[in-house]
Amino acid sequence: APQPAAGSPAKRDRSSKPINVKADELKADNKGKTAIFTGRVVARQEDVTIYSDKLIVYYGEKDDQVDKIEAIGAVRILQTNRVGTGGHALYESKEGKITLSINPKVTQEKDSVTGKVIVYYLDEDRSVVTSGENARVEAVIHPKPGSGPKKNDAKKQP
Amino acid sequence: MQMPNTRQIRRILAVVIVASTVALVVAILFRQFRSTPPETASKPISPEVDMSLSKLTFSEMKGNEKLWDLTAERADYDKEAALAKLTGVRTEIYGGKAGGVTITSKTGSYHEAQHLVIMQEKVHAVTKKGMVFDTEQLEYHSGPGLVVTKRPVKVVDGRLTLTAQGMEMSLHQEEVRFRGAVHAVIEGAHAKR
Numbered sequence: 001a002p003q004p005a006a007g008s009p010a011k012r013d014r015s016s017k018p019i020n021v022k023a024d025e026l027k028a029d030n031k032g033k034t035a036i037f038t039g040r041v042v043a044r045q046e047d048v049t050i051y052s053d054k055l056i057v058y059y060g061e062k063d064d065q066v067d068k069i070e071a072i073g074a075v076r077i078l079q080t081n082r083v084g085t086g087g088h089a090l091y092e093s094k095e096g097k098i099t100l101s102i103n104p105k106v107t108q109e110k111d112s113v114t115g116k117v118i119v120y121y122l123d124e125d126r127s128v129v130t131s132g133e134n135a136r137v138e139a140v141i142h143p144k145p146g147s148g149p150k151k152n153d154a155k156k157q158p
Numbered sequence: 159m160q161m162p163n164t165r166q167i168r169r170i171l172a173v174v175i176v177a178s179t180v181a182l183v184v185a186i187l188f189r190q191f192r193s194t195p196p197e198t199a200s201k202p203i204s205p206e207v208d209m210s211l212s213k214l215t216f217s218e219m220k221g222n223e224k225l226w227d228l229t230a231e232r233a234d235y236d237k238e239a240a241l242a243k244l245t246g247v248r249t250e251i252y253g254g255k256a257g258g259v260t261i262t263s264k265t266g267s268y269h270e271a272q273h274l275v276i277m278q279e280k281v282h283a284v285t286k287k288g289m290v291f292d293t294e295q296l297e298y299h300s301g302p303g304l305v306v307t308k309r310p311v312k313v314v315d316g317r318l319t320l321t322a323q324g325m326e327m328s329l330h331q332e333e334v335r336f337r338g339a340v341h342a343v344i345e346g347a348h349a350k351r
Binding site: 014015016017018019020021022023024025026027028029030031035037057059064065066 | 287289315316317318320322331332333334335336337338339340341342343344345346347
């Protein structure tokens with residue numbers, strides 16, 4: 001599996017941060033240890049905001065900690081200048097990553113990438129895209145202005 | 159001195175008897191009117207209340223399993239409507255997968271026919287598993303084992319704190335449904351609970 005680039009910020013465990021959720025309805029199932037929010041769901045944890053039709057919070061066995069969060073239906077994830085969209089997302093706050101599927105797409109300013117599954121690392125400026133049968137990886141990268149070869153570089157040809 | 163003859167004696171006796179009878183009747187009537195009115199109850203009971211009780215307990219059993227106990231500081235019972243209006247209410251609901259719940263409130267009512275307890279004003283409830291909720295009105299339907307409110311409710315359950323516009327808790331299923339503008343905060347892993 002691809003290793004994070006050297007010097008990139010270490011992965012942060014966000015599970016100690018509170019999660020704010022707004023929705024039309026909530027069903028709390030103490031036995032199943034889940035809280036199911038439905039209807040115009042907005043969930044926010046620090047700089048990450050998730051919009052979806054439905055959101056399921058899974059509590060872990062130990063001490064009611066949040067194990068993972070599943071977003072279903074019209075999923076949109078905002079984090080500073082990155083936007084992730086798809087039909088389904090799994091947010092694991094301990095690992096600081098979100099796995100997007102069902103027509104996933106991640107856009108950062110003008111650049112975008114699509115594929116079958118996209119794993120989006122919250123504290124690293126990177127995503128890992130895997131293709132599928134009829135979902136090849138496709139990336140659209142716009143070179144930054146002034147990042148191309150400079151004029152005098154061209155003159156110095158040996 | 160000439161002794162009065164028997165006719166005069168009889169006349170005197172008759173006068174004395176009549177006078178004492180009249181005096182007796184007057185005394186009775188006088189006491190009747192002068193006697194203090196019966197001691198009125200502390201709060202005048204409204205006409206539809208057949209019976210007013212204080213410090214009472216209702217219980218509902220199913221076979222020999224007690225479903226719930228309801229205690230009230232005071233209950234005004236209307237037999238016709240089969241309804242008791244309560245003040246200082248505490249309902250202890252036993253069993254169910256939620257393990258039971260204790261609900262207190264300032265006022266409430268018990269509707270016998272529908273097996274329905276309504277709790278009102280400063281309703282505070284705590285389940286055996288530690289979930290706490292507060293609202294202004296709540297209904298307990300003992301038949302289906304449902305605790306329902308359509309009013310704003312605030313809930314604290316472990317790491318989850320939330321407000322909503324309505325709630326339906328199934329005591330048998332250990333499930334709670336909240337409606338209308340739910341706003342929840344799930345505390346992080348190391349936050350104090």
